[in-house]
Amino acid sequence: MKHITLIKGGFSNCYLIKEEDTLILVDVGSSNEVKEIMKRLSDSSDNKRRQPIVIISTHFHIDHIAGISYLLCNFPDAEVAFYKKVKDFLTRKEKLSIPSIMSWFGNLPPVYLRQERHIPSLIEIKKDDRVGIPLPLLRRKVSLKYEVNHWLEDGDTIPHAGDWRVISTPGHTPDSACLWCEKDNALISGDTIINMAGKGELNLFCCDYLKEKESFSKLKSFFNVKNLYPGHGNPIEYKDDLLSEVKIRK
Ligand SMILES: [Zn+2]
Ligand SMILES: [Zn+2]
Structure with missing residues (x-):
């Protein structure tokens, strides 16, 4: 869709959404993506209008959050929003969950090998935040260099962007969490639904596939998704009954 732009350059997809009075940046996963965002904004008038900027992520994994503090260096007034469950990690109430070893070797490599950026330069990595790493020795690294301005509940709207809702x-x-926009029938699906094969699939690299299937059933029964923006793989746009073709392992 015209106002939702895919920004590449990291390990995951980043989306720049231009709403009437707000810019939303979803899953800013690397400093490289931040550079791309800056380029896009300096080419347009959006940056000069000084509308609020909201940075939000679909979940607390490094490939979806590593660019946030670098982005804040460029936009110090931007507001950071997370789904409330992330607070449990930051307060160390809960450790970051780790997908099974089978999942790491079997299900992750096919996704990463499809990304454009396999080995980032050392300079780039220096600017990236090293948090949200689901590995046994690194899962406790959760300290953020910035403040979280908004903790969102399931069903809450994104601050300054009332058309977008957070869905756990x-x-x-x-x-x-996914982000849903009813007026555009658009779903930003993070790592819940990815798209490696063209029609979308439930992500096999996950901590709890049964729960993921339940979440998917909820999406399918409540929302008429016609535009899908996955965390990995290409977006699917203007397609009726899109979720019925998403591949699910029985
Ligand atoms: Zn993830
Ligand atoms: Zn991811």
């Missing part, structure tokens, strides 16, 4: 979809991780 645990499974890939307990804090996974």
Whole structure:
């Protein structure tokens, strides 16, 4: 859709959404993506209008959050929003969940090998935040260099963008959430639904596949998705009954 732009350059997809009075940046996963965002905004008048900027992520994984503090260096007034479950990690009430070893070796490599950026340069990595790493020795690294301005509940609207709602979809991780815009029938699906094969599939690299299936059933029964913006793989746009073709392992 015209106002939702896919920004590449990281390990995951980042989306720039231009709403009437707000810019929303979803899943800013690397400093490289931040550079791309800056380029896009300096080419347009959006940056000069000084509308609020909201940075939001579909879940607390490094490939979806590593660019946030670098982005804040460029937009210090931007507001950061997370789904409330992330707070449990930051307060160390809960450890970051780790997908099974089988999942790491079997289900992750096919996704990453499809990304454009396999080995980022050292300079780039220096600017990236090293938090949200689902590995045994690194899962406790959760300290953020910035403040979280908004903690959102399931069903809450995104601050300054009343058309977009946060929908809790645990499974890939307990804090996974999708972003839904009813007026555009658009779903930003994070790592819950990815798209490696063209029609979308439930992510097999996950902490709890059963929960992910439940979350998917909820999405399917409540929302008429015609535009899908996955965390990995290409968006699917203007397609009726899109979720009925998403591949699910029985
Ligand atoms: Zn993830
Ligand atoms: Zn991801």
